Amino acid sequence: MLRMSDDLIGRLEQQERDLVFTRFDNTDAWRLGSLLVAKATGKDLPVAIDIRRGTQQLFHAALPGSVADNDTWIDRKVRVVQRYGASSYLVGRRLAAKGQQLDAGMGVEPALYAAHGGAFPIRIKDVGVVGVVTVSGLPQADDHALVVEAVREFLSL
Incomplete structure (x- = not known):
């Protein structure tokens, strides 16, 4: 029998297989970041948004209600993606399913x-x-x- 965590992990893994870019440059970062800002402001979400290629920050926005601590969370989540090559949520759910923590x-x-x-890999085919x-604040x-x-x-698009 499939456990709830197995089902979630499977869905998260499928997202990563499906959501693959063919390219990603500075203009793409601006467009994706602006799309996230529009989605978040449309729902009055108190989030910070961050996009990086390698170690270079290409986009950052702190929306009303977000706090400086969101930036610390962003840095911590980004390190997980950089180290493990998977979304920070997938890494966390895999660990939780084994009763482990990072x-x-x-x-x-x-x-x-x-x-x-909140941190998702930008993976190029x-x-x-x-x-x-990355998004932080929710x-x-x-x-x-x-x-x-x-x-x-x-x-x-």
Whole structure:
């Protein structure tokens, strides 16, 4: 019998297989970031939005109601994607399914890494992960869902 966490993990893995870019440059970061801002402001969401390619920050917006701590969460979530090559939510759900946490026992400093939803890999077909798009400010499943919704729409344009 499939457990609820197995079903969620399967859906998250499918999102990562489906949401693959053919290219990603600075203009794409601006367009994707602007799309996220429009979606978040349309719902009055108190989020910070961040897009990076490699280590370069290409887009950042702090919407009304977001706080400086959201930027710290963004950095921690981004490190998870960069280290594990998967969304921060997927990494967290995989660990939770095994009764584990991202901590010193796994060789990471918890103050620097957060396996909480909201950071999603920018994966280019036949290349791999080249960047990260992140939202922080909502419950983790909602942060993740907002990013996925925007990436899905962006890729369909």
